[in-house]
Amino acid sequence: MxxxxxxxxxxxxxxxxxxxxxxxxxxxxxxxxxxxxxxxxxxxxxxxxxxxxxxxxxxxxxxxxxxxxxxxxxxxxxxxxxxxxxxxxxxxxxxxxxxxxxxxxxxxxxxxxxxxxxxxxxxxxxxxxxxxxxxxxxxxxxxxxxxxxxxxxxxxxxxxxxxxxxxxxxxxxxxxxxxxxxxxxxxxxxxxxxxxxxxxxxxxxxxxxxxxxxxxxxxxxxxxxxxxxxGGKDPGYVMEDADLDAAVDTLMDGATFNSGQCCCGIERIYVHESLYDQFVEKSVAWVSNYKLGDPLDPETTLGPMAHRRFAAHVRHQIDDAVSKGAKALVDPKLFPQDDGHAYLMPQILVNVDHSMSFMREETFGPAVGIMKVKTDDEALTLMNDSPYGLTVSLWTKDAERAGRLGREIDTGTVFMNRADYLDPALCWTGCKDxxxxxxxxxxxxxxxxxxxxxxxxxxxx
CATH class of the missing domain: 3.40.605.10 (Aldehyde Dehydrogenase; Chain A, domain 1)
Structure with missing residues (x-):
């Protein structure tokens, strides 16, 4: 039995x-x-x-x-x-x-x-x-x-x-x-x-x-x-004309809500160099406001991951990236409830690149990497450098530009100025792995x- x-x-x-x-x-x-x-x-x-x-x-x-x-x-x-x-x-x-x-x-x-x-x-x-x-x-x-x-x-x-x-x-x-x-x-x-x-x-x-x-x-x-x-490794791309505060709010929520355990959660973000420093600063402040703890407590805003082995996988990816030069920006002292098991604090990594599994393989946890880019072509190359293709989140005021970029990205859904949402009127689909x-x-x-x-x-x- x-x-x-x-x-x-x-x-x-x-x-x-x-x-x-x-x-x-x-x-x-x-x-x-x-x-x-x-x-x-x-x-x-x-x-x-x-x-x-x-x-x-x-x-x-x-x-x-x-x-x-x-x-x-x-x-x-x-x-x-x-x-x-x-x-x-x-x-x-x-x-x-x-x-x-x-x-x-x-x-x-x-x-x-x-x-x-x-x-x-x-x-x-x-x-x-x-x-x-x-x-x-x-x-x-x-x-x-x-x-x-x-x-x-x-x-x-x-x-x-x-x-x-x-x-x-x-x-x-x-x-x-x-x-x-x-x-x-x-x-x-x-x-x-x-x-x-x-x-x-x-x-x-x-x-x-x-x-x-x-x-x-x-x-x-x-x-x-x-x-x-x-699987998924959904990217966000913040262009120079993006609404910065809206992008931070939506992309950080998309990266960390449900402890990052979302099929179309945001796992990597590429930001135009003109907005990069502001975006990173605001994102760290946003994520640092979470209250990690018992999900049965109404005051808790971030619960444990579904299983300790899932949290262990995220920790391993973060540790591996840090060992290769990445920098973790969220202060662990803000999250004393992180118990080394299922309860896992959110994290933002910079100084990341695509030699790290953290930026190419699925993480499925409350952690995201942010990279600086100079051009659309550079962002496109990075967004397509993944074995997965579920959604992409593009941040710009120019719908024509978003559509043009979207046609070049290997993905099932193209979002503009939103993320981590399933529209039942549209087909939910993916490509590649x-x-x-x-x-x-x-x-x-x-x-x-x-x-x-x-x-x-x-x-x-």
Missing amino acids: TMLQCISPVDGSVYAEREAMSLSAAIEAVARARKAQKAWARRPLEDRVQLVLKGVARLNEMVDDVVPELAHMMGRPVRYGGEFKGFNERSNYVADIAADALKPLVIEESAAFERRIEREPHGVVFVIAPWNYPYMTAINTIAPALMAGNTVVIKHATQTLLVGERMVRAFVEAGVPDDVFVNLFLDHPTTNALIAAGNFNFINFTGSVEGGRSIERAAASTFAGLGLEL TGRGGSLSVLGFQNLTRPKSYHLKKVTQ
Whole structure:
């Protein structure tokens, strides 16, 4: 018997544990979801949409349980109130566009022929969700997949062990039929075995690059569709005409909020030489105002990282960069709560360059490097010098310039004068080692369905 345990970063205790399912039990659960799929898809689209929205509303009613649960499981301070704003925004948007996104493409409708392309649900969609934003990242796929007529099986990260269970409970209590949305507690070998046996028609994974490679290997001979959102090293570029205070406020928040554990968090910043000194000074002052501590304390603004090994990785990157000449600017005396384990102070490094892993490999913590640049071409070269490509944040008053630069950057989303935000009307996607596929927007619905052509001849001559 394998027990899955969530070790709370708050105090290192076992916060929750569940028994991992056997492969045979998991196969049976997926088979029930497959059996339920056709009846679910036959329901009118509006019925499916409204049931999903009722599930979302029911989860909102659980806010008093969800918020402290998240603090215990992954360390986000209770003062931020969970993830309901983004969770609701994304759910409501895909509900609003579902009818248009899924409507047939009519080629001909005459006395002789009906020719059209319809969107058909894949069947059973498998969502492997991460711990850093466990509700928002999961709903990106769950809501449109269910609305499109798929059934959904969710397996959540062990660090946020209770999230999938809670989501399914909310949706079932709201009226989504049993076996249409299913939570499974799985270890990695069973997960890979389920995928390799062809149990799923589409798999969405958010997590590490190595995790994505493991999913791809398991699915290689099944022909299942894949959506992969993997690593990131998202850059910001502050140009000479930027609003300096706005850039500092947004980029520092993007680099450190949620203890830097954001898929599209800012991990490296390039600043035009004319603003560099001011930007660095203001950024250090901004970051130094955090209060690191117990996430269950309403006064805490920065909680622990989700696990001590994640904090250890960040410390290692910082130490390595400092050993190669980087300079750490945030005073450790301001953060006596940094315990050498899960509680980690924020940090800003200067005198950094791309020979350091800190500037090229994912950090996923509350630490950011800042480099001085002279030209757009220099900034472009540095921004593209990364194996990842999720978002970029450009700071300028010139939208044409931002668009021109954006076309030269290998990335999934180009932001101007904002960062660390997911717009549900736009496709959330990446390139290079960040993965492939895309969620939300009209394109998200297309990824969760397949085209089916109808060529109906009404006459025999």
